[in-house]
Amino acid sequence: MLNEERTILVCHGTGCISGSSEKIYTLLEEDLERLRGREKIRLKRTGCHGFCQQGPIVVLEPEGIFYSRVGPEDTKEIIAAALQGQVVERLLYHDPVTEKKIVSYGEIPFYSKQERIILRNCGRIDPEEIEDYVGAGGYRALARVLKKMTPEQVIAEVKRSGLRGLGGAGFPAGRKWEACYRAPGGEKYVICNGDEGDPGAFQDRSVMEGDPHAVLEGMIIAGYAIGAGKGYIYVRAEYPLAVKRLQTAIDQARRQGFLGENILGSAFSFELEIFQGAGAFVCGESTALVSSLEGYRGLPRPLPRPRTSEAGLWNKPTLLNNVKTFASIPQIILHGADWFAGRGTEKCKGTAVFSLTGKVANCGLIEVPMGTSLRKIIYEIGGGIPEGKALKAVQTGGPSGGCLPAGMLDLPVDFDSLAAAGSMMGSGGMVVVDEDTCMVDLARYFLDFTQRESCGQCIPCRLGTKQMFAILDDITKGAGRPGDIELLSELGEMIAKSSLCGLGKTAPNPVLTTIRYFREEYAAHINERRCPAGVCQM
């Protein structure tokens, strides 16, 4: 670990900041000063640890002492204990499963069962200090690429790694890179899709906030590989901290010669700019994002059309990848494609990041190898269902995804198996549902979101999602009619087939899967005016 000297790491992710970690940092600083510990212990701000439920989080390195739910009143004690080599017992993490206090980071099951490639630096380095990133091996991949590799070799390495786009669709990244590289034309662009709009998903935000340089490094390498001179990071304006940290990172990288003219003395020049979205979920769709970046209303373009890699931003070949995809690149270059491909399954290599939420003991951001089973994620990392309740279902992929019943717990989580089960990887949201959750109400919740976020261009999505929502709303209020289940299925299939873009095509998923796996709940609502979970007031 890079922190050989004693360091107190104070999480400055959005979650912990809202839990007043900034104040905690200031108090720690004052206390350290007062107790004359400045030379002995360093203080450091970090990005998100992922375990936001336990925030604000303070970690003491190199021991790895993990303090959770720290308050401003705890700072004196923490400093005093640290100076004396002691541990503040009452702030230690309390394992809800074993009912034991756990001292160190590495022993907490939430962390120990994960494998962190994308999130490796999150919570470890100060995202606003480029030296921290460099100290953790940052920009070495870039240097290697520029000095030792041709663009073709970089693309070959990415292809060989088996990395698939982590924005949700899972398109092989190497193939996309190659298509951009091969597309004729001198002017090309790299765009990072940081328009994470799903309710409950925050992994892209955490990476941008916690390890912005990794995203930059991945983008610069991509620029070199495809022959682009300019990149844009499309971030939601609702992520002000991510915007600020990315901008700081860009400025620092430029000062250090990782961005700009003749990067690291090579012939390659690359510039990066942040573009803030205006709060439309649909702008996560590639063509809508490009329209928005061009200054137009963010509307998806109808299929069939040229791929973004052939005609993207201003009709130039454009490489559009997700935040996590870019953040994986430096590791693939540094450790090699084989190292990366050694993780995951036959067809899905590497790791996946999930926002684990809902009725699960440990909520937070997790990273696991592709193909890890739902059971392991929910029970080993997530610590199971609290209060001894029974697991009912898992919703993956956010509003575009589907609901899987408890019986499918051994399903390996990767792009293909989730799709086969009627759900999807999508944004990486994972909501755990227990017996107290009404599946109709859950479907209604997601449809409420998609009908609001439909861009309104095509009729099936504009009117269809609204119609499905209205029917679900009726059902949850006891006004369902016989035939509504069939009507929902009919509408859902029509919308999925005829919508213009991915938003509409996937919008019915939460309804279709809950009907597929929990039809009797719908029937109870409609025929008996009864909500089996006791959620809907009728």
Next chain:
Amino acid sequence: MEQITLLVDGKELTVQKGLTILEAALQNNIYIPHLCHHPELAPASVCRLCYVDVGGKGAVLSCRLPAEQGMVVKTRTPEVDALRCGIVELLVANHHEDCRNCPKTGRCELQRIIAYLRLDRKKAGRLRPAGEETARDVSNPFFVLDPNKCVLCGRCVRTCAELMHIDAISIVGRGYWSRVAPSGGGPLARSSCESCGECVERCPVGALFYTEYQRPKEYVATVCAYCGAGCNLTLGLRDGRIVGVQGSPLCARGRFGWRYVYAPDRLTAPAVKKNGKFRETSWEEAVRLVAGKLSQYKGEEFALVVTARVTNEEAYLIQKFARKVMGTNNIDNTARLTLGDSLPALWEATGAGAATNSFAQIENAAGILLAGANLARTSPLVARQVKKAAVRGSKLIVIDPAENDLYRYAHLWLKPYPGTDLALLMGMAGVIVEEGLLDAGFIEDRCTNFAEFRESLADFPPGRVERITGVPREMIAEAARVFAAAKPASILWSTGITRYAYGRDTVQALISLALLTGNVGRASAGLYPVGEQNNAQGVNDMGCLPGFYPGYHPVTDEGARKRFETAWRADLSLEAGFSLANLGEAILAGKVKCLYVIGANPARDLPDTRKIRECLGKVEFLVVQDLFWSETADYADVVLPAASFAEKEGTVTSADRRVQKIRQAINPVGQSLPDGEIVSKIARQMGAADFYYHPAEVMAEIASLVSIYQGVSTGWLEKGAFVWPAGKSLLHQDAFLTPGGKGKFTPLEYRGPLEQPDLEYPLILTARRNALYSGACAHQVPGLAGLAPAEYLEVNPKDAADFEISDGEEIQVASRRGEIEIPARITEDVPPGLVVLGYNSPRSAFHLLTGAEGKACAVQLRKKITLRMAPELTIS
């Protein structure tokens, strides 16, 4: 073009390669349901209704897939129908379902689709109905926007953007809450909507519909009577009345402006003034009276002013009347108020007094110089050509001291002080010569007089030009370089150039720029003087000019005179007549005593109104002939009612030389008669027995006597437009039409505007037309006038501070000749020292202030002290 064959519903179709399946099917009368597709618009693929099955592989959108050789297409399969029905059921559930009371019933494309699918309404009944209704936008006087019937196909928005380049409406809101609305919010009437109605024409359902709509039973094809763009339109008739207009593209005046024909203020009977009061009379008495009086003023004591809105045949008869019956060349037309001396200047330099190219060619120009022309307010469809070009990447240079509707499309906007354009253009020419950007080969081979012209450039060093115009020299140089590099480049100009005493010189400077860069005689390299009247070109072609016979033969040219004397069997005057510019002086000097005004309103449209009215008071016998009462009619002895464009036959010539037929659609309103017929009656009464308004016969005489109209025939006109000369839309291609075949440079010197600001009148005033609907006819159209914004005077904040004027304050603007009251609008859009009057009504009192020049004068601003109204403002 390569042809391909495909099988649609078992029918073999052979179509052009490159069409989509939908286009191929529709072209061959095979219907595929669709809402968002429109043949003139880019495909949107948002309605998702045009599914077909290709090769049994499942549903695909026929609007996105190109038709290919050997394709097997089925327009209906169970899968396709299921998708379509699902979507249409959603539409029906969300559609205001009162078809019987919908103005689009029977023409509605949604109705057609429902019928095609034999939609089971019960299935749609399973759906949850839409929520509460959204308010309709009824702010526009001509059409209604009803969001409750909108299917959001986007045709209207795309029409506004892609076809009209107006961008007034867009789809606002998201998802279910999306709706068509003005881009900046607010009601349509307060948006940048120009009320052209093109969106209404393309709306498939009842979301956009005309406020007054009656299905026509008959149609009459004719030409729009407003500007010189020469748009074709069809008058829809029902029971002998016009009920609407069809055609596209049109502007608001073209589509809705015909309603002045039925305005209650139309003059319906001749009136004679007796003891200071007018009384109606019969045509016989009026004609006898006029003929008797005119007989007393034959020769130079008589003068005639004619509007540039009469037909070619009428214009020809009217000038023949002045020359043959009255024996004078004292005839001029109102196109002088917009074109100035543009046509004579063009005639001198190129041998043809007309635009060199067609308007259609503008859109392919690589560069456009737009000087002193507010096209979007005078000729919207010419403006559209300019916008189209700019959108395609053409470099547009706008020269205008005041904000102009096209400046948003401009690469450069130069703002010279009013009336200093000549210096600016010569400055540009200087840079082009200095930097060797000229087309030396073109000048050498095809032009004369270049050496003299180049010598005169020495008077225009950059510093002097900057000081005269106020435009930075770097910007002038940039404009020169951009213009010289853009080939082909077109030049358009209007009143900002022509309405100055030395406007002819400035036109010569514009022509010289074109010659200098080889931008004459090539496609899309046009010189376009853009007037405002529909037949500005034609009345000039027909010789309603004091110095020219029909076809631009100078009256001082003996050969020409002899020819017309022979043809008309008359002795013609040897002297050139008075023009509108010096008619006032001639009247005051007692040279002209009798005036015949046809369709013109000098009491309002000529500069220095007070003086003109004094002149009119001095005229011994004044005949006014018009559609409506006018300020000039107040001074008349006899007022004669004229018929409108819809009530007569004839031809008009667009500003790009297209001679087109206008056709009679209705009987003249009241006792009104076509201008040509009235003049003929008077002429016959005066003994000229060969005067008859038989348009075809008159045109035959024109074709035989006027060389540029040679070849025009009734047969040709029935088929379409005749472009003079000899069908050529592009002039001077191999040689100029000048006697030597060469384009002629004119050496120029700078003569500034006649009136300069001084201590007492420290500001320059110019005017900008703010509405499309500011003319006398448009003002008679209910609704059009109401769309215009209020009038105001734009003042720079610095000047406003000096004169202690606040925003919105009603102030007095005074020139050496008069004063008016108007609210001030304080804005940085005008530079210090310049004030701009934004006008929108024919009642505007701008010319109370102006002097000899109709575009600018020196003024002072005063705070309003009393509530007294200037008497000149209260015009009945």
